[in-house]
Amino acid sequence: xxxxxxxxxxxxxxxxxxxxxxxxxxxxxxxxxxxxxxxxxxxxxxxxxxxxxxxxxxxxxxxxxxxxxxxxxxxxxxxxxxxxxxxxxxxxxxxxxxxxxxxxxxxxx
Numbered sequence: 074x075x076x077x078x079x080x081x082x083x084x085x086x087x088x089x090x091x092x093x094x095x096x097x098x099x100x101x102x103x104x105x106x107x108x109x110x111x112x113x114x115x116x117x118x119x120x121x122x123x124x125x126x127x128x129x130x131x132x133x134x135x136x137x138x139x140x141x142x143x144x145x146x147x148x149x150x151x152x153x154x155x156x157x158x159x160x161x162x163x164x165x166x167x168x169x170x171x172x173x174x175x176x177x178x179x180x181x182x
Contacts, residue, residue, distance in 0.1 A: 141161075
């Protein structure tokens with residue numbers, strides 16, 4: 074091996090500092106949020122409006138999707154609170170399964 078002149082030769086490659094790597098990671102995370110972040114709130118007709126306001130505040134941070142599942146009448150209840158209701162993208166009401174569909178579902182079990 075030859076002796077290298079470390080003072081006049083090329084600088085060795087530096088290993089990035091942990092803080093720099095972490096900062097870059099968090100910058101990318103903010104730029105491309107995980108589209109799969111999702112909160113599913115079952116029985117959404119049960120909590121008081123103050124609790125739903127907390128859910129709304131979390132949703133407003135923009136990092137999650139939100140699915141509300143509840144009994145018939147949930148949409149009507151939420152419609153009384155325009156600040157919450159304005160954030161609802163769409164409403165889907167499931168129909169009851171027929172006898173044939175229930176048999177098919179049970180046969181798959």
